[in-house]
Amino acid sequence: MGCFCMPKGYRKYNGTQKVEIIKRIHRENLSFKGASREYGISDRTLRDWERIYWEEGEEALLTERRGRACVASGTQKGRKPKLNKQVEEDLIAENQRLRMEIDYLKNECLGAGRGTPKQKAQVVQELRQKYPLKALLQLAGLPRSTFYYYLHQSQNPAKYQMVKEQIVIIFNENKNDTDTAESQRTA
Incomplete structure (x- = not known):
């Protein structure tokens, strides 16, 4: 060209x-x-x-835009009239809501409305930077308190980790002791 x-x-x-x-x-x-x-x-x-x-x-x-619109003939030249402010804001809000729904439903774990509250909370946490939290929680059908519970739980996963490890050690020690005692009884 x-x-x-x-x-x-x-x-x-x-x-x-x-x-x-x-x-x-x-x-x-x-x-x-x-x-x-x-x-x-x-x-x-x-x-x-x-x-x-x-x-x-x-x-x-x-289209030609110059001059005033012809009022006498009833025809308008030029631009289409703009939407009123409220309609435009509603369309923008609906567009954002639909994009949020699409992003939310793209997650594999949430197909067909399934998913545990923990999984839903993880997805909401991922999308939280992009969309308002209130709208995400409403879309997920997740109470705010449940979301914060799982968020807090995911940030402190090792709270009782040492206690769990000690329980496993004690269990294994006792299991070995009972196995030896049973083998001595049967012999």
């Missing part, structure tokens, strides 16, 4: 030129300043085109 460099000064760009410029910036990792110099367009204009491209799609750059 060839580069079409534009002379400096005022120039009107059609939609296909705008799309091609934005695609080239992304494809070749051009900076806005570099593309601005190359095409003779202000970097602010390029940033606006890129924002429109990401927010509304390629078609939005292809």
